[in-house]
Amino acid sequence: MRSDLFSAENLEKEHSQPGLRLQNSKLLKAELNGEFMARTGSMVAYQGQVTFEALGSGGLGKFLKQKLTGEGVPLMRVRGNGDVFLAENAADIHLIDLEPGDALSINGANVLAFDSSLKYDIKMVGGAGMMSNAGLFNCVFSGHGRIAVTTKGTPVVLNVDQPTFVDPQAAIAWSASLQTGFHKAEQFNLGTLLGRTTGERFTMSFAGQGFVIVQPSEEPPAGLAGAGGKKESSSGGGGILSDLFDD
Template sequence: MRSELFSADNLEKESAQPGLRLQNSKLLKAELNGEFMARVGSMVAYQGQVQFEALGSGGIGKFLKQKLTGEGVPLMRVRGHGDVFLAENAADIHLIDLDPGDALSINGSNVLAFDSSLNYDIKMVQGAGMMSNAGLFNCVFTGHGRIAVTTKGTPVVLTVDQPTYVDPQAAICWSASLQTGYHRAEQLGLGTLLGRTTGERFTMSFAGQGFVVVQPSEEPPGGLAGAGGGGQQQEGILGNIFGN
């Protein structure tokens, strides 16, 4: 049987080392010898002796935070020996290696899989307020290991060494050490009162030293979306629970 489908580009990629790696830009391969964590429902194929165990959000504390905020990662533990292939709606997949002392703040809906050696918690995004469609909360990963994240389209990684502003619906992840806030991008005036708007009312601001990953798509992230009245009061109450 002959077909371009069977070209070397589409054949399974082999490696002598276990762990998470890219099969291609939209497919993650986990060469499994032990365990790792993955988003529920992300498995598309596997070979070998593999077990899947649903974990919810990864513990009762994270479960309660996820219920309060809508943020988090519905997880399964994958363990055994073999090869596991993961994907998420044909999104682009990117690998990030964290070293001790690193901390990555990421939208939970963009987490595909990560090494079980990593820890994560749900944290309030400082300075977010309740004034946009962006979530107030993100997952913060720390420890030593690899994490696979997804983007809709090819992202740009901005080095934050000067004031940086990003559409909050396009910001995927960033260095957790950065100072964040919200900046009014559109000036109020007669045009605004008449219903004319640029569609860019607020941008998310970043300051400090680090990076922010921006995807070429604006989609409301998971998490508590901007609400109407009582926002500052709600932020204060939740801040006491999720303060970092």
């Protein structure tokens, strides 16, 4: 049987060490000898002795936070020995290696899989207040390990060495050490032109030392805090939310 489909670029890639690898730009391969965490429903194929355990958002505390905020990553624990292939609606996949001391704030909708050695929590996005319908919360990862994130299209990584402003629906991840804020677009004179609006109601600002990853697509408001459905719950200065998200 002959076909271009069987060319070397489409054949399964083999590695000598276990871990998360790119099979291609839209397909993640996990060479499994132990366990890792993945988005529920992201498995497209596997070989070997592998088990999948649904975890919700990963622990009671994260489950409660997800219910209150709409944010989080519906997770499954993948265990065993074999090869597991994952994808998410043919989105582009990128690997990020975190070192001790690193912390990365990620839109939960863009998390595909990560090493179980990484710590994960849901945190308030600083400076958001009640201004943006894109949300108030993000997933923050820290520790030592690899994480796979998705983007719609090829992203740009902006080095934050000067005042930086991004559409909050296009910002998928950034250094957790950055200071963030939300601003009405009109204050940048982007509000109206000949009776028309720009469509950019809010702009997210970044300051400090770090980077922000921007995808060439504006997702519906469901990433930073899950479709803006629960923000009224966070309007108070105390109570359950204050306790849950206390750093």
